[in-house]
Amino acid sequence: MSTHRKIRMGMIGGGLSSFIGIVHRIAAYIGEEYTLVGGAFDTDYDKALEFAKKLELDPNRTYPNIDTFIEKELELPAEERIEAVVVVTPNFLHYPMAKQLIEAGFNVICEKPVTNTAAEAVELEELVAKHKVVFALTHTYTGYPMVRQMKAMIAEGAIGEIQKVDAQYYQGWINPVIHDKEKRASVWRLDPAKAGQSCCMGDIGVHAFNMVEYTTGLKTAKVLSDLNTLYEDNPLDIDGTAMLRFDNGVRGLVRASQIATAEENNLRIAVYGTKGSLKWEQENPNYLYHLQEGEPMHVLKPGHEYNSEFAAISTKMAPGHPEGIFDSMANIYLGTAKAIRGEEYIDGAFPTIRDGVRGMKFIEAVLASTADGNTWTEIDD
Template sequence: MTEIRMGMVGGGEGAFIGAIHRIAASLDGQIKLVCGAFSSDAEKSRRSGAGLHLPPGRVYSDYREMMQAEARLPAGERMHFVAIVTPNHLHFPVAEAALRAGFHVLSDKPATLSLQEALRLREIVNSTGLLYGLTYTYTGYPMVKEARLRIAAGQLGNVRKVVVEYPQGWLARAEEDGDNKQAAWRLDPAQAGISCCMGDIGVHAANLAEYVTGLKISSLCADLTAFVPGRKLDDDGSMLLRFDNGAKGVLMASQISTGEENAIRLRVYGDKGGLDWQQHEPNTLWLRWSDRPTEMLRTAAPYLSALTLSNTRTPGGHPEGYLEAFANIYVAFAGQVRAREDGVAPDDRSADCPGIEDAVRGMAFIELAVAASDSEQKWHSFPGY
């Protein structure tokens, strides 16, 4: 099996998400980190690369230098793809530079700073023919995949109601006024874009709802708020949703829900049954019926689908958590890269990876949510791109 070589932009010392990406990428032994531009500060990038035991010649002072230098290396040495783990405002320029240099891209979400950039990015991806992936992490959980397959098989019947929530409490106070860099850039419009809460976690909730149900949000009504005085971007939001099959939904995302810890939860109700999954108990998927007892499905059980089991690493009763879900996105994307290298079609597991259309749809959701909240009009139709 060909080892896939990865470069990274961002994620240097002191960064949170870069370490998560590196752990996820390395978990299955299929991907090797070979180079990086880990910070806009050249010395910080050098220290970060040294700490990761990379050769000094493969640690770059900025992403432009990295793309040019890697493209000059022999095909058997250069990176196959770049992982982008910077604040949002750099996602598009780094992805554009990588794609134009001939490298595939796997980016943290949201894909870009704006919808306009996302549309330009899609044009570049399509014109280069290269691969693009996005880390909508929660779609990587085994039982989320099982939920998607059960709904697709018609077990819940016609979906009528979707309830998705993502409460956090870490921004309940003015964390950005101190030395919390994660809070500071997420609440800075120049780096985060037009939304904090919806751009950071609300888009995850919307993507999870669409991924599991197989439906698309057709219109929404939104109410976004910046509760902490002085904030320029939202820290809380509530929405009513309409889906393309006529189903109705509710989405709540909040970063000021004091005491909550990434408590993402999805409930879906059809005319035959319902299901319930939440990240605090990720190994369990509940199926609810009106004519028989509630069922509890568990990760790694033999009655699960082949796709679910292929995304499961541990025996039953051992938690399949956030890092493993993240790693499933990386393994799927690496499978796409390997299939491209071998000139074959990707298998089902590799094909199940968020891509450029998810990227555009996510940015459209964020911009529509903000526009709807600013408007006195009740319902706003989801744009078709």
């Protein structure tokens, strides 16, 4: 537990009807590093006030919109002002709201996708550097202890030189609606005005891509993709595969689908090296599988002394007590808190705006590759 005072936190969005808002609040509370002070929780101000009353928040720090939030908070003395703002609005609002907050000097914790375009992400990266604020992007899966153990083992050479990377994220949630014309026309994630340029790759494929670069430390140089909208009147992809070539010549694969019937959140990654391989899956996150030629498979679990320092500080419970998505998100919040306070933290403690830029450039590259007839397309960086 930190001996420092808690960071004053605000939220844009995340009110009564928000599932992801609850996830963020629980994650922030787990490490006892933050206290929720106020925010602009809903476009309906009455609902925002109802939400504030439910959480016993000061109604005077509950604002009708982000403009009022910024104006009124900046009028307060620095020692009372909200320090970190969580953006949990629909996708198309991430960029304009994050931009406003950064320019006003607030630290930002933002849901992904960070923006609708790569150019917007690059602009935010420049603004973060200019205004010297902390920006965390909640690629939640990077917070799992065994993902961090995987990252540490690969960096230490436990599997030798990387030869192949295979990541997938399969869901089936859209299958019940996609085959009905009226239903698919009513899903906001299939509306470019609200979801952005991509549905499947933008929503979950980018998570798999992020996991590839996070765990391996490799940088993707180019992609060749094949995306599927299934129906001509459906504007956004709901399934796709992207082959990757990294800057050192190694090959990889990202597979993503939202029509993988009956799948839930089947995110998996396997990294194969010259000396062995490591495999992890999100639906059983406490197990990291280490395979070596001629050896029994080793299964690593959180909370044990054989794990790295990074995995150890990311584990909150004794061995045998499962930790899940809230704990993973909490580790990102913990790393962000250290950065806000100017304390030392391990590289990779939270995804940054750089991860957001990389993710948006990946999304645009796979879209361009498919549009160009499935050709190799560079990720310009």
